[in-house]
Amino acid sequence: MDTPIENHPHLVKTVVVPAAGLGTRFLPATKTVPKELLPVVDTPGIELIADEAVKLGATRLAVVTSPSKQGILAHFNRFPALEETLIEEGKMDFLAKVVRSAEIINVTPVIQNKPLGLGHAVGLTEDVLDADESVVAVMLPDDLVLPCGIMNDMAAVRAEFGGSVLCAFEVSDDKVSDYGIFAVESTASDDVHRVTGMVEKPELADAPSRFAAAGRYLLDREIFAALKRITPGAGGELQLTDAIQLLIDEGHPVHILIHRGKRHDLGNPRGYIPACVDFGIRHPEYGPTLLRDIKAIIAEFEEE
Ligand code: UTP
Numbered sequence: 001m002d003t004p005i006e007n008h009p010h011l012v013k014t015v016v017v018p019a020a021g022l023g024t025r026f027l028p029a030t031k032t033v034p035k036e037l038l039p040v041v042d043t044p045g046i047e048l049i050a051d052e053a054v055k056l057g058a059t060r061l062a063v064v065t066s067p068s069k070q071g072i073l074a075h076f077n078r079f080p081a082l083e084e085t086l087i088e089e090g091k092m093d094f095l096a097k098v099v100r101s102a103e104i105i106n107v108t109p110v111i112q113n114k115p116l117g118l119g120h121a122v123g124l125t126e127d128v129l130d131a132d133e134s135v136v137a138v139m140l141p142d143d144l145v146l147p148c149g150i151m152n153d154m155a156a157v158r159a160e161f162g163g164s165v166l167c168a169f170e171v172s173d174d175k176v177s178d179y180g181i182f183a184v185e186s187t188a189s190d191d192v193h194r195v196t197g198m199v200e201k202p203e204l205a206d207a208p209s210r211f212a213a214a215g216r217y218l219l220d221r222e223i224f225a226a227l228k229r230i231t232p233g234a235g236g237e238l239q240l241t242d243a244i245q246l247l248i249d250e251g252h253p254v255h256i257l258i259h260r261g262k263r264h265d266l267g268n269p270r271g272y273i274p275a276c277v278d279f280g281i282r283h284p285e286y287g288p289t290l291l292r293d294i295k296a297i298i299a300e301f302e303e304e
Contacts, residue, residue, distance in 0.1 A: 005132040008057045010155035012137045012218075014129055015053035018121035019046065019141050020066040020112035025268040034069040035267060036141045041279045041286065042097075045266045046072060048148075049141045050105050056151045058137065062128040064110045064121040076107040117237025122219075123227040136223055138240075140215025142267035144275060145169075145259055154218050154257050157192055163253030164223070164244065166195070167216035169263050177201050179212035180241055182256055195254040198241050200234060211256060213241075214263055222247060 005011055023030030029038065036046040046063075053061055065072050079098060086095040108128050112121050122138055129136065135158065137151065145167060154165045168182055180200050184193035199208060217240070226243040233239040248254050264278065265271030281291040 003059065005130075005134075008059070010057050010152055012056050012058050012135060012151070012155065013133050014060045014062050014108075014125075014137065015049075015056065015058045016062045016064070016122055016125045016128075016136060016138045017046065017049055017053075017141050018064045018112075018118055018138065019072055020064045020069065020115055020121055021118075022115055023267070026272070034065075034072050036069075036072050037075060038266065038272065040144070040266070040272075040275055041283050044075060045144070046075065046141045047101050048144060049139050050076070050101060052139060052145075052148050052151065053137075054104050055149055056137065056155070058105065060106045060108055060128075062108045062110055062125045064112050064124060066112055066115065073107060073109050076101050076105075078102045115237075117232070117235070117239055119227050119230060119238035119240040119243050122240055123224060123238070126224045129221070134221050136217070136219040136221055138215075138217040138219065142265060143215030144262075144264040144266060145214050145216055146262040146264070150214075150257070150259050150261075151216055151218065154216065157255055157257050158218050161187075161192070161194075161253055161255050163255065164220045164247065165218045166244070166254065166256050167214040167259050168193075168211040168256040169214050169259045170210050171212045173204055173210070176204055176207040176210060176212070181207045181209060182211045182213065183208035184211060184256065187255070191258045191260070193256050193258070195244075195248060195256055197248065198245060200241065211258065214259060219244070220247070220252065222252060 005013055019036045023035035026035045037044040040048060050061060063072060082098060083095060110124050110128060112124055150167050154167060158165045171179060180198050181202055182195050183197040184195055186193055199206065223243055226246045230238060230242045230246060233242045244254060264275035266275055277294060281287050
């Protein structure tokens with residue numbers, strides 16, 4: 001069933017989607033509903049990620065979930081009883097919405113029994129990748145990087161510079177302490193920098209740049225070997241950034257591509273609500289009334 005790697009325009013067949021985290025910052029909603037299924041307007045965040053993977057030319061999502069988050073996998077299955085009901089009721093638009101997630105991409109489940117960290121989650125996918133896949137493409141489902149398609153540009157950077165390519169965006173001084181910040185050296189391109197290190201959530205004075213990590217990675221397959229050599233870091237978890245740092249220390253080229261567009265963090269209410277507003281006011285059906293209603297809510301709030 002698998003197509004050879006040459007048939008994939010950006011040489012990415014599989015996109016790894018780590019989705020086994022606890023979603024602590026979104027409790028109590030995430031007590032029973034995986035945060036990856038929370039809707040942005042009407043579409044779960046993980047389906048937006050599937051669209052991005054399809055745009056990259058991938059045909060498989062390796063979704064890492066925990067035993068208690070199996071609803072994520074169910075979202076990519078057909079649902080015959082619901083489909084029959086929608087057909088009987090003539091609700092063909094809704095039928096199309098229900099069917100599409102099962103049709104756009106194949107999903108391979110990978111189980112992470114305990115949330116031992118993002119690095120651990122990525123490491124579990126090694127056996128899912130075919131022998132001809134030289135890159136490990138990772139998309140974090142709680143990060144929306146817009147407009148969709150940054151990984152395609154990152155693939156072009158990897159073709160030019162080799163090694164691994166990460167996505168970064170520029171943050172203001174007051175935000176540096178919220179993110180992993182890259183230490184970089186410039187290249188001939190304004191948008192591409194060579195990474196010399198990473199600092200997790202630094203104080204402004206210690207921040208080596210204003211370039212923050214976004215949840216998109218094109219990692220050389222060597223990352224799997226590096227992940228086996230790291231020990232638990234921040235929070236007692238196996239950190240993906242520690243494995244990337246190991247590669248950098250050993251001379252492996254790692255570059256960032258600066259994303260000049262938008263980014264939404266769906267992993268907590270503070271980022272999720274603006275994402276819903278942003279998508280909502282642009283929605284062809286709900287947009288016009290939503291914009292009017294939101295303006296009215298703000299006007300009323302400001303008068304209080
Ligand atoms: P986050 O730290 O943003 O997600 O990890 P989280 O752990 O669910 O969040 P909080 O801190 O509890 O609120 C980034 C991504 O990595 C996945 C998460 O599901 C998320 O998509 N992840 C994280 C795993 O798959 N396994 C882990 O052990 C940790």
